[in-house]
Amino acid sequence: MVENFSEWFHDILEEANITDSRYPIKGMAVWMPYGFQIRKYTTNLIKEVYDRDHEEVLFPLLVPETELAKEGLHVKGFEDEVYWVTHGGKTQLNEKLALRPTSETSIYPMYSLWIRSHIDLPLKYYQIVNTFRYETKHTRPLIRVREITTFKEAHTAHASKEEADIQVQEHIENYKEIFDTLGIPYTLTKRPEWDKFPGADYTMAFDAIMPDGKTLQIGTIHNLGQTFAKTFDITFEDKDGEHKLVYQTCAGLSDRVIASAIGIHGDEKGLRLPPEISPKQITIIPILFKKGKEEVLAKCEELKKEFESAGLRVNIDDRDIRPGKKFYDWELKGTPIKLELGPRDLENNKTIAMRRDKLEKIELDLNENLVGNVISLIDELNENLAESAKEFHKDHIKFASDIDEVKELIEAGNVVAVNWCGDTACGQKIEEITGYSVLGIYEELEGKSKKCIISDEDAKYVALIAKTY
Ligand code: PR8
Structure with a gap:
């Protein structure tokens, strides 16, 4: 299975009646009854966690071009991935409408109407919707799709930077709980500047190591700072009577959570589902x-x-x-x-x-x-699945002290940790030389006098490098 994980994954989805990817649009598959049940229980788990302190809402699928285009950085990041609706019947629309690739530009103009005063904050909404991304990389069911069928996106607004930072930590704890319940081990990294979410101050990402050693980004949390607040004019009157911009965060999960549970726990005989999401226990x-x-x-x-x-x-x-x-x-x-x-x-x-x-x-x-x-x-099985997955995960993060070793270790199916000074130039050089991706900052290296793997500068961080899905 490790030898040909990709083929195993493809076959199991069909054989276990999870999805049928013969639908005649690339990147869009049919959820079959057994898969639909797994999807339902996974969604329930995520909802349960979010319902504790977020409220669920539902926004329209279409976003007017003017709204989508308002936030420059954001639209730049998504412009090649947007599907457009241009006609209503035979009539060309006055304004093109985007099928949401994500919902910031659909939700935030409304936040601007709803948020008036500090008593409206924090505002914590989430929705579970289909999003559409015209992915140009190789598509794979659940892993890289053009219609993400259960995109769980949370969007919060806060009165202060500190509160937004705390919210990022809360999203992280929520995601950890979800992954732990499913026995999915992860690495948590701060994505490098060049790979953060378009418009975010910074991005925290969870990655799972799949059986072939490639990583799968299974969840991301973005601290949006005041970028979108400025663009969409989301302000509130504070206790002191001053009008201020809100601070925002957003966080998202997709069907990749299911893909990782299937991939990480499965064996040569098929699925080994965590009881929480197994249609029958x-x-x-x-x-x-x-x-x-x-x-x-x-x-x-x-x-x-x-x-x-x-x-x-x-x-x-x-x-x-x-x-x-x-x-x-x-x-x-x-x-x-x-x-x-x-x-x-x-x-x-x-x-x-x-x-x-x-x-x-x-x-x-x-x-x-x-x-x-x-x-x-059932409890013992649950623990055993999580434990063996954890062991695999630990065994597949290796430290390298030079670039050749990085390549060798990744080719042998590992994720590799290196010392890094934190400079974008050095980080991008790592990617250039190896052809692999810098996942981001895994640990801080305080006062440990290590050298960067590229420059001779002091290393500030341990960064992870991987072949990614
Ligand atoms: C946001 N806005 O959009 P993100 N197929 C399957 N899963 C995917 C795909 C795809 N093509 N693209 C992304 N994902 C923010 C947060 C609202 C919510 C999954 O963030 O673009 C990945 O696991 O980082 C990713 O971490 C998650 O969706 C959120 O997408």
Whole structure:
């Protein structure tokens, strides 16, 4: 799988009924029923975190050209990626309308109307919408798409710079919680100047290391300072009666969260889904013979109800096919726990459980704390998925002290840490020489008297370099 992760990923999406990318527009795929469920539970998790201190809103999909063009830096960053609506039927529109590539220019003109006084602040809204980006790099389902189908974007406005900085930290904590729940290890870096979000003061980014060693940016948080406040005239009357510009932040996640959960946890047999987003957490497979069929099925139904009342998602696979085929299917689909129940098991008050992570069989007593025991297995699986992913992640960040070593280590499937003075010229030289990307600042190097990998200047930071998706 590591050898050909890209092919594995492509195949698993189709085989596990997640997406079908044969839709006749490049970069746009159909969410299939199983994938749709995974998407739903992932969205629920993210909503749950955001709902704690943000309110959900929904803005229109179209952005007038005049608004999109107002913020110079921002529009420059997106101009090659915008899809335009130019006609209504046969009539050419007076003004072109953009399909939002992201929603700053759709949301902030309204913030300018809504925010009047310091009592309106902080304002913390989020929306989950489709965004469109005419990506010119190689597109891949979930990873680089032209229609991002569940773009979760938060937009906040604050009275002071300090509050905006605190909000950035809160976004970071929220994202950590989401990734930790899914057992997705990440690096958190401050993106270099030349790779920050168009219009932002600075960008903090989460990257996951995929099995082939390439990194995937799975979430970003941008401190927008007052750039957009100036452009869209978002001001408030402070306690002292003065009119001031707000400070803003925004943060975004896409279906890449699902891509990383699939990629990082999967194995050669298929998906190994974190229980939180698995459509079913338990799949019961009845082993049916003519004799005792009714009793076995009735017991399966009874167990299903018991598990469901403990809050678990359960299905019974009673299709009229060989049990072996059912095992194969659910291994492919990554249900955390399979329970096998046949007439002999029923006689002996037993069921055979199989954990998807380890694929080992465990005999459980039907009458002795079955629900509790299965919940423990799910918890252990969850922890084990996270632990093995963490180990892989740790093993794949290596330090290099010269440029040749950087290249060798990245080619061998690693992310590489180097000492860096922080100068843009040096950073871009690293990219030029290696052909790989500087993800950004990983750690500060205070008073450690190290030298930059390019210049002979003192290094201020440990920077990460990677081959990226
Ligand atoms: C913002 N504005 O837009 P960002 N396919 C899949 N996922 C993608 C793609 C793509 N083509 N492009 C980006 N992402 C800010 C924050 C509102 C919200 C994912 O930020 O452009 C990446 O994981 O950095 C990225 O980190 C996230 O969307 C946010 O996009």
